[in-house]
Amino acid sequence: MTLLRSINNRLHNYMAVPAIVLFAVFFLYPLARGIGVSLTDSNGMTAPHFVGLQNFFDFFQDDRAKQDVRNTVLFALGSAPLLNLFGFLYALLMDRPFRGKAAVRTLVYMPAVISPLIMGYIWYFILQPERGFLFRMLKPLHGGLGDMDWLGGSNSALIVLIAVNVWQYVGMTMIVYLAGLQSIPSELYEASRIDGAGYMKTLRYVTIPMLYPSVKINVVTNIIGSLSVFDIIVALTDGGPGYSTESLSLYIMRQLYGSQTGYSTAVAVILFVIIIIPVAVYLRFMKTREFEM
Amino acid sequence: MARLAAWLKYAVAALISLISVFPFYVLLYLALSSPSRAIANGIAWLPDFRFRNFADAWNVSHIGMAMANSAIITGCSLLLIVALASSAGYSIARFAGKFNAAVLNTLLVSMMIPAIIITVPLYSLMKSIHGINTHWAMILLMAANAMPLSVFLYTSFIKLLPREVEESAVMDGCTYFSAFWRVTFHFLRPVTAAVVILSGLSIWNNYAQAVFFLQKSEMHTFPLAVAMFFQKYGAQWNLMAAAAAIGLAPAVLAFLAFQQYFIKGITAGAVKG
Incomplete structure (x- = not known):
């Protein structure tokens, strides 16, 4: 009885156990196994052999993979800054009082509710x-933007993908910035007004520094999200024309279907490295910034 | 000057609203058009309100079954996520310790790992536990995937709640464990709404994993069914659009129902970072 009681009294220290066990079984364990698989020539048919880093060497000889790295990085370089810029500007607007604000906020967020596949x-x-x-809408204007085969050209297709992605998730970044803006104490604005600072000065020295935590969340999630982009490309261009909009995730998936399990897992590990580097550099940079404040 | 600024504010707000709803307009336009109007040259701004499209799309696809599958998977995963993530967040936020710190750090780092890395070993795991084409395995998988973000949101939110919330219950003889379920949990409504919206939508919309683990057509979820439909009836845009619109409706309605708490719920995460 006392034993039961003492367990019961300490239970609160271990309430994270179920969550982490579930996560370990369905994420951490496969992750560890995956790193093992990336070192083999596993193909789903013959017994896999250990091949060391061969898959990684192969990657650097693989022109299609290199092209996909370029596509993925360009997509992220387009998406992440634009998402943050527009998300921030939208949030500034939504932070001011005006009639119908709640409705506008809901509408702007709405695209993020839809599956990227359907959106595509x-x-x-x-x-x-x-x-x-x-095309049909702009037909009366004859020529111009409407006549373009947007998805047919490799550059324009990539631009379309970035635009659609930004359009879809700008509401998400906006909400995070808005949450940050609304938690800035009004005394700070008051103080800055008394000191005679104008709108831009207040923005520069009060608002933006106070938003660093939101910036951090947005930038990190946007880097991760855009570097692992998948669904929207499947629906919109399927990687085409040619392989000019194929992302690394899509390539990994296709190699998997082609039973190149060892190789595709190695490419997935490389994708992880591609994601972790900018995130780590950025978090490092933010740390020094926060320290200065 | 002030008037101009006010006008500008409304103009910009109207513009971004229009940009945001434009594709929804296109979707509904196509979903309500007859086949000829959906693809004909030239455009009318109003569809010819052919509501039959919805019935036709429903009948020729298995979208009804797919939505039932999605609902089962999403609903059960959400119950599991809310129960496990809120209790984990409570323990981590309130009772510092090496174990709890390790759990939080593991989950935070894992947020940066793209799920695709684990697809192959996950497939062999799912096979060995006989989880392919089953609801329960997909539910566990979806709940596991949502764990990092959900625990993070709960932890940051609970850190901002005063400890007094549960202290009085403990004074009255509750353990900290039961005080959480009896008292603290009821203060978590905003963050629970945020977790339900964010993870619920990503589970409802999940394609990348469902396509591997739910291959049998009776097990298809909504995105898989629409993708299948697109392959079969890709030329019939009006039916495609109707099918997509049917599946969007629950997501949109659920978002509208929970959104009033949404900002409050993610604020803690956005501020504490």
């Missing part, structure tokens, strides 16, 4: 040449 299909309906909505 909708934009496909809009952007198809000849049959597409945009």
